[in-house]
Amino acid sequence: MAKFTDFLEEKVSNPMARLAEQRHLLAIRDGVISSLPFIIVGSFFLLIASPPLPESWAITQWAADNAAEILIPYRMTMFIMSLYVAFGIGYNLAQSYKVDPLSGAQIAVASLLLTITPTVIDELFYLPMEFLGGSGLFVTIIVSILSVEIFRICKQKGITIKLPDAVPKSVSRSFEALIPVAIVIVLMTLITVVIGVNLHTVVEKLAAPLVTAGDSLFGVLVPVFLITFFWSFGIHGVSVVGSVARPVWEVYLLNNGEAAAAGEILPHVAPEPLYQWFIWVGGSGATLGLVIVMILFARSKYLKNLGRTVSVPALFNINEPVIFGLPIVLNPILIIPFIITPIVLAIISYFATSIGLVSPTFIRAPWTLPAPIGAYLATGGDWRAILLVLVNIAISVAIYFPFFKVYDRKMVDLETEEDNTAP
Amino acid sequence: MKKVLFVCSGGMSSEIVVNALKKEAGKHGQDLDVKAVGSSEVDAELDHHWDAIMVAPQIRHRFKGIKEKADEHGVPCGSIPAQAYNPLGGPTLLKALNELIS
Known part of the structure; x- marks a missing residue:
């Protein structure tokens, strides 16, 4: 057993975790994460525009009549999320190369804007905002990385205009960026204007299989398994898997948000809030059920004490104390339910959502909310989401119970042994 | 008073520890000033004269990178032992910290 876990950790888990630390993946991750406050706040205007209240109420009527105005904050944040993400990726990637991050962020934004062309109506210029939302996210990632790479190569190879040392730093910095900015703008103009390629339609076609796959049951189960697999070795699974999967999850969330704003059927089952509220109840591994079992049934003094101290963080989905305290890490008894429970919950939640028992998620609520509240908000105020969370908690209690009892008995034996040998 | 920086993924779980x-x-x-931050905030914190930086076990794949930066600033950097990363791990934690500082 020990040999097998050593093998898994050395050959599988560690190399994969290191892969997620790769410079560009890290920049994408931090770029997307930096935009989350705008998604969280922006998405709540979707809820305000169609409040979860009876249709006959005056406030519901008022919201329906003024939806276009109410949604303006949403349109300027979540609806054009890619603009914020481009800035974030450009900033973080430039910083990782130790070149001026602000220039990197600005170059990334410019290259994204140059993938779309304004239309002219009555001598006024209009940008097609839809390309700056969910469907533009993959293009954003590609052009942000490309443009910052050009910027840092120019900088590192000395292809810049250098001014004498006497010139103030802020002035010389903007001159240093001149040549790379020129290269990026000319290149993007060539692609979009001269050749006339719409990168968004090209990339959308290329990414279509990935977008379909990630929204299937299998596409949900793979990250669910991998995340608890990493945690079984004590490595932050969401942080590793999310680095790769989050851009796709964000596309689902943004597309669902756009559909909700337009009053259409939500196209995707699996934005990240599906995982967050229905599967990771109490944290990765659905450990709220385990904590409940621990509080109700623990006989071991240590586990009883631990159950009490971890109960409050568990309500807010913070479960490192559970994972390292019990521990679950490298614990052959508890790893089994730790991996099985989320898979069962994922299957139930996926089907409940895809056959319409529960609304798909389209709002991003802060992840530290208790799961029933988070699920209610994320589904735009669907009370059935609360029921599903409660059912999922009950199931996780049932799966964790027998395994916990075995472990508890082992701990009690250890504790009596210690008491007996103590002087 | 010693100033200690705790680093985890988002700065939430290390707060408990x-x-x-x-x-x-x-x-x-012992008089300690301890602050918990997420791994993306480390860069910004490094200039604030810490006596020690301790990295949570779940982001140990990031330990090398954080340690390199800490070394540049001459701050001792160690990892938090996994078995001490819970609300009852105080004694082990303090021992690890004192070994790191001394």
């Missing part, structure tokens, strides 16, 4: 450490330090009359 920070309390365990402070409590234990209080018992021994």
Whole structure:
């Protein structure tokens, strides 16, 4: 057993975790994460525009009549999320190369804007905002990385205009960026204007299989398994898997948000809030059920004490104390339910959502909310989401119970042994 | 007073462990100022003159990168032992910290 876990950790888990630390993946991750406050706040205007209240109420009527105005904050944040993400990726990637991050962020934004062309109506210029939302996210990632790479190569190879040392730093910095900015703008103009390629339609076609796959049951189960697999070795699974999967999850969330704003059927089952509220109840591994079992049934003094101290963080989905305290890490008894429970919950939640028992998620609520509240908000105020969370908690209690009892008995034996040998 | 920086993924879980450490330090009359941050905030924190940086076990794949930066600033950097990363881990935690600082 020990040999097998050593093998898994050395050959599988560690190399994969290191892969997620790769410079560009890290920049994408931090770029997307930096935009989350705008998604969280922006998405709540979707809820305000169609409040979860009876249709006959005056406030519901008022919201329906003024939806276009109410949604303006949403349109300027979540609806054009890619603009914020481009800035974030450009900033973080430039910083990782130790070149001026602000220039990197600005170059990334410019290259994204140059993938779309304004239309002219009555001598006024209009940008097609839809390309700056969910469907533009993959293009954003590609052009942000490309443009910052050009910027840092120019900088590192000395292809810049250098001014004498006497010139103030802020002035010389903007001159240093001149040549790379020129290269990026000319290149993007060539692609979009001269050749006339719409990168968004090209990339959308290329990414279509990935977008379909990630929204299937299998596409949900793979990250669910991998995340608890990493945690079984004590490595932050969401942080590793999310680095790769989050851009796709964000596309689902943004597309669902756009559909909700337009009053259409939500196209995707699996934005990240599906995982967050229905599967990771109490944290990765659905450990709220385990904590409940621990509080109700623990006989071991240590586990009883631990159950009490971890109960409050568990309500807010913070479960490192559970994972390292019990521990679950490298614990052959508890790893089994730790991996099985989320898979069962994922299957139930996926089907409940895809056959319409529960609304798909389209709002991003802060992840530290208790799961029933988070699920209610994320589904735009669907009370059935609360029921599903409660059912999922009950199931996780049932799966964790027998395994916990075995472990508890082992701990009690250890504790009596210690008491007996103590002087 | 010693200033200690705890680093985890988002700065949430280490906050819980920070309390365990402070409590234990209080018992021994040690005065500690401990702050919990997420791994993306480390760069910004490095200039703030820490006496030690401790990295949570779940982001140990990031330990090397954080340690390199800490070394550049001459700050001792160690990992938090996995078995101490919970609200009852205070004693082990304080021991690890004192070994790192001394």
